[in-house]
Amino acid sequence: MELDQRKLQILRAIVDEYILSASPVGSKTLSSSGMKWSSATIRNEMADLETLGYLAQPHTSAGRIPSEKAYRLYVDQMMQRAHLSDEESRLLYSYFREHVHGVDAVLRSTAKALSEITHYTAVVMMPDIGVNRLRHLQLIPLTIGKALAVVVTDAGVSQNTVIDVPEDIGPEELDRISKAITERFGNCRMSTVSSKLVREFGGELSQRADFVESLLSALCENQSRDRRMVELSGTTNMLEYPEYSDVSKAKTFLATVEQKDDMYRMLKKASSMEFTVTIGSENEQEGFQDCSVVTASYRVNGTPLGSFGVIGPTRMDYARVLTILKNVQTNLGTVLQSFLKEE
Amino acid sequence: MELDQRKLQILRAIVDEYILSASPVGSKTLSSSGMKWSSATIRNEMADLETLGYLAQPHTSAGRIPSEKAYRLYVDQMMQRAHLSDEESRLLYSYFREHVHGVDAVLRSTAKALSEITHYTAVVMMPDIGVNRLRHLQLIPLTIGKALAVVVTDAGVSQNTVIDVPEDIGPEELDRISKAITERFGNCRMSTVSSKLVREFGGELSQRADFVESLLSALCENQSRDRRMVELSGTTNMLEYPEYSDVSKAKTFLATVEQKDDMYRMLKKASSMEFTVTIGSENEQEGFQDCSVVTASYRVNGTPLGSFGVIGPTRMDYARVLTILKNVQTNLGTVLQSFLKEE
DNA sequence: GGTTAGCACTCATAGAACCGGAGTGCTAAA
């Protein structure tokens, strides 16, 4: 069933107002603030919108609040593009100018910027290493039987990994192996640097095939096991909204958001889409039933590397958040590009 | 003014009870739970204790709550040693058995263990690099003009640092410089590897003295600027205590605890002491006026490397926390020792 | 027909009044 023009207009006004005030919107409020119909007319329309499932009443004789269905409609069709003030976009940009020490730092800085500007909670996924190209592998001896593997890719530096080394491999040989791998696989995507290729390749590496294989699997495992691959910021911002004036609600939210595994899965899933908006119960996470999550992917040369997003109450300012995300997306694209310029 | 035996006994009972219940303790409660005096007697003593400043009354006709002065006395003189159940100490120990991938991982695991076992907020300071001995320095070329410096010390791995490199130094030379520095300064304390020594030393290094100098200063600066040098865990545990059922209080607490710079300073200061107990307003931090902080230092061969601690409400279970910290301290000492065995 | 004014009705919220109970301080007796 199609909503006519007037219904749409009223619905939008209600959503806009509710996003701002967080309290149910009444017909009088609307008619006295720039609506050209009387409160009675609006009342009738609101009753219709309620039976259609776009509005809900906390109790009789309260105003209406938007349902999730309404937010969905709002986001998909009705929302008007928000505008960032010059100062805001300058502020936003400055976050990317300051820290240029590698991809990780930029992404962490992104999380901070997002949370500070939106006043919601921001979450940023560190890029999957698989799509990146190997620049340099260095094995550094630690103690007997242990070494540190440092992987540098075209997108920056990955986590260091502590690996086991057969006792008969000395520091010099580690160095030689590092050089051989770097030389052979430099500029290959990490995901293709598999043990298969190693076995096919002759020379020094083939003699140490077992070791190299275990090395690579250790690198991959470390990658997937590492929980620090999502950066959070502004978790406590949520405590400012009346939705979370109840401590127990705040606690479940904070607990959910700190499940880095879940956050990672969520962002990973979203990274194939340019933007996603997930409203209330559309979220898989138990603790996000009253939240909305808005994400954007960051990409370099069209390849999606990962995603980042903002988590807020369902009545979040979607328009504003989306423009901010769009802004960050392009900024981030430019900065990341600069890390890969000599592809 | 000295407190007689009976006053002490009553005071202790009040503190014990208040730590448990979080609500003011009345004279009847005490007399009916194993105290050998009548409520009237206890009442008189409580009145005395109040004028002496050890107790406070939230309002007339409420029970008494301990003042900070009382906690101080309790901690310094009256507290009885708490006992950990076998299961608890086994659990505690298991945290140190699981993750043995380097110092950082152990300390992170420590934070988690502390917060989970105490149900308070735990904070652990990463060790200062200065006291450690250099094992290996590796410079890895990133792009033109940039390189990654990886420092391995006897205590494990430090953060990686991105440094600037003069354009006329190529990958091979970086490698040679790495080796030269490693060879010359291997086993020296990081703090003594200063540019002075570099200048005094002949050979390749002296030709590149400027670069090496800037390299070392970059390493030191990175060390001091890095905000990730304190690990937090269980920040949201505090929301479970009635002290923080008010969201605004919870927010100020969380905000304070996330000031990693301040936390670092606090722990750094405490690391010269074996244990510290800081009660309420004794804390420098604004947001900790209603909290107590208990810390312990971790040391290897007698040298203090850093410290860790627990933050909770002033009515925290000091006895229990202290035994747990003591336990962790020895465990940590043993584990860290094993990283340095081949000194 | 759609639109609007008017009116009775609902119900959450805030404040006032009230009460019970836990706890005190003081006094007097043991």
Place this chain on the structure above:
DNA sequence: TTTAGCACTCCGGTTCTATGAGTGCTAACC
């Protein structure tokens, strides 16, 4: 010196009431 007793205080919870924002419905209006 200790304790029983008693009057008093005051918080916290409950109940009651007034207020007002907001509704649905009806009837008049254009």
